[in-house]
Amino acid sequence: MSQPGQGLSVGLFATCINDVMFPDTPKHVAELLTRLGCSLTSSPAQTCCGQMFTNTGYFREGEATVEAYVEAFADCDYVVAPSASCIGSVRHQHQMLAAHRPALARKVDRLIKRSLDLTEFLTDILEVEDVGASFPHTVTYHTGCHSLRVARIGDRPQRLLRAVRGLRLVDLADSDICCGFGGTFCLKNPDVSIAMATNKAKAVADTKAEYLAAVDNACLMNIGGILHRIKAPVTPIHVASILVQQEP
Amino acid sequence: MSQLTTLPRDTDGRLTPAPPPGELIDMPRFPINARHELANTDQRNNLQAATATIRAKRALRVSEVPQWEDLRQAAKTIKDQVDRHLDSYLLQAEQSLTKAGAIVHWARDATEANQIVVDLVKATGAPEVVKVKSMVTQETELNEALEQAGIAAWETDLAELIVQLGHDRPSHVLVPAIHKNRSQIKDIFLTEMGQYGTPAPADLTDDPSALTSAARTHLRNKFMRSTVGISGGNFLVADTGTLVVVESEGNGRMCLTLPQTLISVVGIEKIVPRFEDLEVFMRLLPRSSTGERMNPYTSMWTGVTPGDGPQNVHVVLVDNGRTSVLADPIGRQTLRCIRCSACMNTCPVYTLVGGHAYGSVYPGPIGICLSPLMRGLDSPIDQSLPYACTLCGACPDVCPVKIDFPEVIIHLRHEVAEHKIRDTKPHLETTAIAAAGWFFAKGRRFTVMTWLSGLVGRVFKAKKQFGAHMPWPARLWTSARDLPIPAAESFREWWRRNHERP
Structure with a gap:
């Protein structure tokens, strides 16, 4: 390496x-x-x-x-x-x-x-896309709003994920719509936040992916909270935790 | 054209359908209204379907214009210039309008604006007026002021008619009945039309062409006999005194041309300096609002044209809080707004809850900025509006006049927070934030906090996730979402153990 x-x-x-x-x-x-x-x-x-x-x-x-x-x-x-x-x-x-x-x-x-x-x-x-990772699973990717429209990191996470050996990346419907976390929004407007997270979790479950990846654990905690409650078989995972995986 | 001297009254003794009781500004906080609206499944389905369609249309039509970003920048520049020199542009507009034969009136607030219009209509002796869809007259609640004065105001835009006949309030600035589906509209027409004019045919179906035909027939007599029209204005050109109304149905064209007297109620921010400036906005507005390349009807009129159209033309220029917006250095960019509604169509909060939760005639991103700026922060609803947003940042990207909504929203949240801190009675939020702020101000204090969270993590280690049965405030989260248990060992503890020499 x-x-x-x-x-x-x-x-x-x-x-x-x-x-x-x-x-x-x-x-x-x-x-x-x-x-x-x-x-x-x-x-x-x-x-x-x-x-x-x-x-x-x-x-x-x-x-x-x-x-x-x-x-x-x-x-x-x-x-x-x-x-x-x-x-x-x-x-x-x-x-x-x-x-x-x-x-x-x-x-x-x-x-x-x-x-x-x-x-x-x-x-x-570092100018790398292939970090030498291996993750033989189906993954869908949630585009966090701040990654898309504040930090504006574009498709960098997807490029990195596509270079991971064995990883199959499946599209998530309405991926540019917010999951409803919103920082203190989730506590100040809990009903709206839950309605948004529920829509997002349904879209995630519909992909039949094994993992839901994102670059922000806050979004994953929100969507994952619904997925866990409804016992959907999708595991939230941070992109870093995929990129670190190597072939056994 | 026969003019009625006395109009029939409905079972409540009114000339026009009564709107819902109460004032918008007295509504509860946004989260409470939102919970109520979310429970309305029909409305949610109607909203999601309608806004998804319009979002896709907008995106398509915008993608056809290679210089879209230049147009947005031009619009922003023109509107900023207007706002910087609003005092001189308004006087120029008054001069141009007067020269063209219009009579200009100035209104500080809603009450003054309504009084001016009521007096003007009374002076004509007309018992009723036909109205073009107008946001500023929603803002001043002109229809109710006219009703109180014994004058019937008929909304002639199809969706505004649905809302008026439905004893309802608009829920969108462009598509006021977006929360209704056609079967609900059919029911409203069947029960209500007969009380206020030509009834709907008894065999009315929910077929869109049948519904529009019923509306057309219902409105026809009102158009033919009304001697006074009332409009707003999308733009007021300062150098020519030209008013512009942009619409889709032709009802506006009839209101603007058939009556003898035309009263246009216009917010003072609607100015554009030169006639040429319209080219920028006429390209931005239809694509942003309805997702059309061009709107079906654009009416422009400059004062009075002898022997053609209204011979008595009045223009009421309304402040109603706009100068307060102008006085706010960060908030003033919202005066650029051309009421296209792209922000609400793209807002993940608006598209779930609809416009009725906002206690404001302007819902969605523009509403949560503009209403607190115009009305101040004294009411519970206005204090809650800036928080009706996840700061997802979707709205500034679609705004044709480049309003930086997140910037304004965070600025307003700061104003609300300062308002609460200054308040003599204690607020739980300010206390909790001050405590958290102390812990987050220094790394070593934060380390103490991670010991506490680690303790929680060790105690509940076997549990994996917190479930539904949690005390407040945790249940704000856990009522529908599980919550991971904090880590037994924080990252900083792990790092210290592995990377720092003892």
Whole structure:
């Protein structure tokens, strides 16, 4: 296996939800990127991208997470997160939150250019699509809204998945429609959120895929919550956890 | 053309069908209304089918225009220019209109606008008026003001007629009866038409051509005898004083040309500077709204033309909160809106719940921005509207005037949060966010939080997922969704154990 990441220092931004709910995802990112030659750090100063505060209207709390982000990652060549939504928030909201503090804003400017979702880092910086993974299963892919329209990572996840040995990627109907998670939306508008998640889960179940993949565990937790409740035989899985799988 | 001096009254003693009781602004918070609307399965099916069709049509028609992005940019630039210099453009428009023979009236709010129209209609002695579909008169509830003054206002747009006869409210800015299917429409026509004019044929079916034929017959007498027409305006050209109404059915053309008196009620943001600017909007609007290359009827009129069409032309320019929108540096971009409705057709929240949940004549993405900006944040409904959105970002991509809805929505949420923080009574949300904010502000505090979540994870390890029977607030999630148990060991703990020297 070639090591295109040789000499790159990468700060792993686990994200808050992965840190406490889905630690396997950042572990898999660490394993994959180490295999590709990157040297990884994961500063304990990191907390969260801040979007749950910012998107609920609480900018001061959002600003505090920007400070934590800058403190944690200022020295890295790149910051990589297994979340297009969190990276989208870093790139599109941190400047607004830091705008009234010039010193912080300058650090933010430098850092957001180097903040990438895992799939972007693989295809654009390491320039690999085939990461040497093998996953002989049927997979459907959920396009998270923030990956599509905020971070704008395009079809990078699908390109990476198509290069995985044995993986059969099946289309998901209405894939550009939101799953209804929406951060605090799922608690502030629970009935609408559940109705949206139910529509999405039905579309997922209709694909008959074994796995539902995404680049954001928040979407997967939402859709997966319905799938688990209705006992649909589809397992949610983060793209990183597929890309890390190798032939036995 | 015989004019009726006294119109028949319905069983409630009214001239026109009564709308649902109560004021929109007094409606409960959005989540409560939404729960009620979601339970209406027929409506959900009607909405999903109709919006899916219109979304596909829009996408097709937009894809035919190679310079679509340039047109959007041009429209944004023109509208921003109007908003920056609204004071001078409005005076220019007044001057052009007056020169062309129209009489211009200024209304600060809904009450003033309605009073001006009521006085103008009373002065003609007409007992009734025919109306072209208009959002601003929905906003001011003009029909009710006219009813109170003993004047009958007849909606002549097919969908507005369905809504009016159905004692209902519009649920969409372009397709007001989008929540009704044809069999429901047939029932409304059969029970209601006879009370307010020509009845529907007794053997009416739910065939679309039979329904439109019944509507046409019902409206025909009203068109022929009405001496006053009331319209809104899609655009008002400042340099010529030309008003533009864009429509699909020809009812507008009749309202604008048959009566002697024409009163147009127009929001002050409807200005475009020059006649040439219309070319941009006339290409953007039909493709964005109905998914048509060109709308069937475009009526333009410039004041009075002697011997042709209405000889008394009035234009009522209405503020009704628009200057408050203009005063908000982030919110003012919503004044670019040309009411195409592409945002609501593409909104995953709107397409599930429909327009009645919003307590606002403007539903969907534009409504959750515009209504709180115009009305302020004092009511529960206006405080809840900016949160009726998952921030999925689908709407700004289809907006023909490039309104950055997520930017405005997050800005308004900030205003709501500040409003709650300033409030003297405590709010659970502000307290919970402040507590969470403290934990998320520093890595070491967050580490403490991960110990607590790890403890929960170890205690419930055998369970795998939390199920339905959880206390509030967890049941907001778990009523329909299972929830994974937090990890017994957080990622940061694992990293520390494996990567950091003791």
